[in-house]
Amino acid sequence: MNNQGIIKLIILLIIAVIVLGFFGISLKAVFSKETVQENLIVVWEAARYVWTNYLAAPARYLWNIFYNLLWRSFIENAERIRGGKPPLLLEGQPELEFSE
Incomplete structure (x- = not known):
């Protein structure tokens, strides 16, 4: 039951990183x-x-x-x-x- 929430969160984070990359935002540049x-x-x-x-x-x-x-x-x-x-x-x- 609780694992479904964790899996959804991981998928959401992956999608967010892909969307940021699509808009040209580099996480490495942001965090540096x-x-x-x-x-x-x-x-x-x-x-x-x-x-x-x-x-x-x-x-x-x-x-x-x-x-x-x-x-x-x-x-x-x-x-x-x-x-x-x-x-x-x-x-x-x-x-x-x-x-x-």
Whole structure:
């Protein structure tokens, strides 16, 4: 589902580059200009500032929740299944028997 959006975005970017080339606009020439490089540096530094001062702590908090609740339990259960044991969720539950 989500891959379709990524594929559409890639196709759209390719079409945009082709259209720019059709109109004689060189991306290499645009990005080699000093003012464009300075603007990109300013945007990059602003993004780093926002990440460091506002987004890093909440992202780390959410990552720790994901890691502790989901990822560690997934790895534990995968190792149990590989060892021939049932996952922790199913351990101790009665097995269903189907009569023929």
